[in-house]
Amino acid sequence: MVEWFKRxxxxxxxxKIRALVSAHRDRDKQKRNFRRLWITRINAVIRxxxxxxxxxxxxxxxxxxxxxxxxxxxAQIAISNKNCLYMISNEIRKEVExxxxx
Numbered sequence: 001m002v003e004w005f006k007r008x009x010x011x012x013x014x015x016k017i018r019a020l021v022s023a024h025r026d027r028d029k030q031k032r033n034f035r036r037l038w039i040t041r042i043n044a045v046i047r048x049x050x051x052x053x054x055x056x057x058x059x060x061x062x063x064x065x066x067x068x069x070x071x072x073x074x075a076q077i078a079i080s081n082k083n084c085l086y087m088i089s090n091e092i093r094k095e096v097e098x099x100x101x102x
Contacts (some may be wrong), residue, residue, distance in 0.1 A: 048082070
């Protein structure tokens with residue numbers, strides 16, 4: 001007899017549970033992938049203009065200045081208008097250097 005024919009088939013409830021587990025895992029994976037994409041886009045635009053400035057410094061300075069721009073919005077700004085993101089980063093750098101916040 002064929003090997004796969006001997007094995008019992010999965011019940012409907014087992015299939016549903018497996019589908020739910022896979023869906024949950026893949027949603028989390030999709031979130032990670034989008035976050036990675038946004039970070040890459042922001043970092044590319046920032047490094048394009050200023051070599052000494054990086055994504056991590058930008059996020060740190062945004063946090064210190066208490067500006068609420070999430071990564072998704074920053075990435076959309078980086079794609080649609082690179083100059084705008086560059087101006088934001090320059091203003092933040094000037095404020096941080098002026099006030100001496102580290």
